[in-house]
Amino acid sequence: MATPRAFLDIPPLQAAGGTVRLPGSKSISNRVLLLAGLCAGRTRVLDLLDSDDTQVMLDALRALGCDIETDGAARVVTGLGGRLAVREARLFLGNAGTAMRPLAAALALLAADQGGRFELSGVPRMHERPIGDLVDALRPLGCTITCLANEGYPPLRLERGTLKLDAPIRVRGDVSSQFLTALLMALPLVAARQSITIEVDGELISKPYIEITLALLARFGISVQREGWQRFVIPQGSAYRSPGEIAVEGDASSASYFIAAGAIAAADTPLRIEGVGSASIQGDIRFVEAARAMGADITEEANALVVRRGAWPLTAITLDCNHIPDAAMTLAAMALYATGTTRLTNIASWRVKETDRIAAMAIELRKFGATVLEGTDFIEVTPPARWQAAAIHTYDDHRMAMCASLAAFNPLAGGDVPVRILDPRCVNKTFPAYFDALFGVTRARTDRVPVLTVDGPTASGKGTLGSALAERLGYHHLDSGALYRATALAALRQGVPAGDEAAVAAIARALPLRFENQQTLLAGEDVSDELRHEAVGSLASQIAALPAVRQALVELQLAFRRLPGLVADGRDMGTVIFPGAALKVFLTANSEQRASRRHKQLISKGISANIESLRADLEARDARDQHRSVAPLRPAEDARLLDNSALSVETSVDQVLDWWDAVQPFGSRATHED
Numbered sequence: 001m002a003t004p005r006a007f008l009d010i011p012p013l014q015a016a017g018g019t020v021r022l023p024g025s026k027s028i029s030n031r032v033l034l035l036a037g038l039c040a041g042r043t044r045v046l047d048l049l050d051s052d053d054t055q056v057m058l059d060a061l062r063a064l065g066c067d068i069e070t071d072g073a074a075r076v077v078t079g080l081g082g083r084l085a086v087r088e089a090r091l092f093l094g095n096a097g098t099a100m101r102p103l104a105a106a107l108a109l110l111a112a113d114q115g116g117r118f119e120l121s122g123v124p125r126m127h128e129r130p131i132g133d134l135v136d137a138l139r140p141l142g143c144t145i146t147c148l149a150n151e152g153y154p155p156l157r158l159e160r161g162t163l164k165l166d167a168p169i170r171v172r173g174d175v176s177s178q179f180l181t182a183l184l185m186a187l188p189l190v191a192a193r194q195s196i197t198i199e200v201d202g203e204l205i206s207k208p209y210i211e212i213t214l215a216l217l218a219r220f221g222i223s224v225q226r227e228g229w230q231r232f233v234i235p236q237g238s239a240y241r242s243p244g245e246i247a248v249e250g251d252a253s254s255a256s257y258f259i260a261a262g263a264i265a266a267a268d269t270p271l272r273i274e275g276v277g278s279a280s281i282q283g284d285i286r287f288v289e290a291a292r293a294m295g296a297d298i299t300e301e302a303n304a305l306v307v308r309r310g311a312w313p314l315t316a317i318t319l320d321c322n323h324i325p326d327a328a329m330t331l332a333a334m335a336l337y338a339t340g341t342t343r344l345t346n347i348a349s350w351r352v353k354e355t356d357r358i359a360a361m362a363i364e365l366r367k368f369g370a371t372v373l374e375g376t377d378f379i380e381v382t383p384p385a386r387w388q389a390a391a392i393h394t395y396d397d398h399r400m401a402m403c404a405s406l407a408a409f410n411p412l413a414g415g416d417v418p419v420r421i422l423d424p425r426c427v428n429k430t431f432p433a434y435f436d437a438l439f440g441v442t443r444a445r446t447d448r449v450p451v452l453t454v455d456g457p458t459a460s461g462k463g464t465l466g467s468a469l470a471e472r473l474g475y476h477h478l479d480s481g482a483l484y485r486a487t488a489l490a491a492l493r494q495g496v497p498a499g500d501e502a503a504v505a506a507i508a509r510a511l512p513l514r515f516e517n518q519q520t521l522l523a524g525e526d527v528s529d530e531l532r533h534e535a536v537g538s539l540a541s542q543i544a545a546l547p548a549v550r551q552a553l554v555e556l557q558l559a560f561r562r563l564p565g566l567v568a569d570g571r572d573m574g575t576v577i578f579p580g581a582a583l584k585v586f587l588t589a590n591s592e593q594r595a596s597r598r599h600k601q602l603i604s605k606g607i608s609a610n611i612e613s614l615r616a617d618l619e620a621r622d623a624r625d626q627h628r629s630v631a632p633l634r635p636a637e638d639a640r641l642l643d644n645s646a647l648s649v650e651t652s653v654d655q656v657l658d659w660w661d662a663v664q665p666f667g668s669r670a671t672h673e674d
């Protein structure tokens, strides 16, 4: 099993521009799924976010007996129609607040009314996130709710009770608006015979999320009557009605990272963000106003935003962020590029999110050299006087990771340091492809895109090591041998002899080669296995000695140096193609070992082979590769030698990662979560 990626290093970024398409909104996705699961009939959901949190909700709905089908890009949910299909279930809800709260409310009411027994649990952090205010609102209605570990926190057990719905239901609104959302989405289940009134105690925070809830309830046939933000009435006879089909907007909070990137770095080419715009129902779209106040130049279309750098450096602001609690974190990252001190207030809710976000943000931004002051409900950020390379902890919080990535634009503010994001996969919560999307619309100076080279003789394990390193570092992988092998295969097929240097070079120059999903495609045909045939390898070694062929493949190889970095393996990666590589490894193993490895490899692919002739062949190949006049196989002067004759693949990978870390500016403990 692949080791989970411990970190992602982002080189210093210079510019942003181009087009990015946002994933679906998490808040809308999970609300739509729940409503589709509760109402009768089928609902086709388009543009649903595919992430950890939506997966959690889909799994929960399936466990409750909803039918969920995939129809092309759509999900089709067949709902329960308000009747429990199973009476008992244990639901594991990860760290998804947008699943825990509304499911707790809906199942508490259904279990009380129809009889049932449900247990809801999550990851340890979920068991530290308060749910007491929701429990306190539900118990007086006759719901039987037991907090199984600590009072006021999940895990919860929900059982049969006797519902009493006449008195207004009171819920606190000043800790999390998700409790009110949960009640608003669940109570229509029991509003057939009487109207239901909810009264909010305290000032309601995060009102925009309530607006999303109300807008989506309306799409599902429930028109809630609202008196200010204090009283909500679900009319008697309310019943969910499927809209048939519903499309999920792009995530406005996710847009904030690209709005920020545009404001900071789209100086030449605009950054177009597709999926949200002026027609959005998400409150976080108002991040646009805050970004403008800091200097961003933003043009709004109904379903897209076009962002350019406006004022530069950015302008520090003081802002009450109650209306954009999640996206406001992005302002703290933008503050790194502002003149003066940015003060974000009314953000106490940050403390009870995926992590204590005020504390986390303060600790991590200081690592870049920023001055940060935190209070119970505010944060103040002053940019670094001198930027420092930093390894950023993400606290299992996707937004910490995405915010920290914005610090990589530091060359635009006098820095020149990479940013290390620890546990980068936490972005899976809402935006699994975040880093790909970021690297798709950003640029770095080519010489700042890191390269790690692995050269060595045949069957020393370069390809195996190179691809494992690329996976662990989150980098691209260039198997340069495949280019020579593909040229050889194409020459074989076209009947071009190895002696015809000009003709073979012409094939190399126009090589229709693509690497996709672990496959090597030549003119669209998967040739991954055929490339491994010894006849192809042997011809590859011959044509690789031809200077014109080598020259023809240079540009193609250089083009692999793309953000966020490259692991390149072959014969001359460290000596000729990437002489400036940050780390060069020369990998060897004795010829007996190599012959035996190659033998096993071929047999496992169903290709017959003889170990003695393999050994003779690879020794001949070594000799030819070492003694050819151009780019002979030899270690670069500054290469590290690694003889893996007696090492496992894992040990070799760990050794090279240790070397790699030693040439990075982050400090020796920077790969560990401490």
Ligand SMILES: Nc1ncnc2c1ncn2[C@@H]1O[C@H](COP(=O)(O)OP(=O)(O)O)[C@@H](O)[C@H]1O
Residues within 6 Å of the ligand: 456, 457, 458, 459, 460, 461, 462, 463, 464, 465, 597, 598, 600, 601, 644, 645, 647, 648, 649, 652
């Ligand atoms: N310590 C090791 N390091 C790398 N590969 C190893 C090791 N031990 C055995 N192997 C095996 O050797 C075979 C040849 O490796 P490969 O990466 O194809 O070599 P190369 O790219 O250098 O020709 C693979 O099947 C691989 O699993």
Ligand SMILES: Nc1ccn([C@H]2C[C@H](O)[C@@H](COP(=O)(O)OP(=O)(O)O)O2)c(=O)n1
Residues within 6 Å of the ligand: 457, 458, 459, 460, 480, 481, 482, 484, 485, 537, 540, 541, 542, 544, 545, 569, 570, 571, 572, 573, 621, 625
């Ligand atoms: N950078 C490179 C990569 C491969 N070659 C040549 C030398 C090899 O004999 C062939 C095939 O390379 P490949 O790495 O696939 O070969 P092995 O798996 O090590 O046998 O290409 C090269 O000359 N320069």
